[in-house]
Amino acid sequence: AAGVIQSPRHLIKEKRETATLKCYPIPRHDTVYWYQQGPGQDPQFLISFYEKMQSDKGSIPDRFSAQQFSDYHSELNMSSLELGDSALYFCASRGQGETQYFGPGTRLLVL
């Protein structure tokens, strides 16, 4: 079965640079969620989109923004990167009446 696709899988950036993470949900899933997981921590919700509109906002820094496009893929844009932004970033998608399924994640390292 098709799963959530995330790209890139690994990303190395320097402080103050920008990064864009992409997420392609499971086909026919209309909701996308972004999570950040720091070392030794549980996933923290950042933001979600339903039918291309922002539906909920969690602990997403103002330096980050995201959107969902007409094909339902989503992008997380991160600017002015800080060392503390180094983490695993997961995207999850959900269809009607289902739970969330997670993508493999993007590992971001900020140097």
Added chain:
Amino acid sequence: RKEVEQDPGPFNVPEGATVAFNCTYSNSASQSFFWYRQDCRKEPKLLMSVYSSGNEDGRFTAQLNRASQYISLLIRDSKLSDSATYLCVVEDAGNMLTFGGGTRLMVKP
């Protein structure tokens, strides 16, 4: 205090052992409950949903006590491949997931 609390472990058990994990949640309005499994540096994967009537999937049994706001997971006949972090997850009416800190299980030969 976290909304979803778990004993972080690690639980070190021999192969074949039975091990139980517990979890408590603070939001009485929570709607749905799950156990996810997460291997090192991998994504969380849904292990099973948890129902008040209790549910079983092979060697795994999950139980929910809404009155006590308590969730449990029992693993029987542990395998080496069961070694992972088990995340207790609670979903609210808006389909938002809240994760516990995870319980680490290490099954030894």
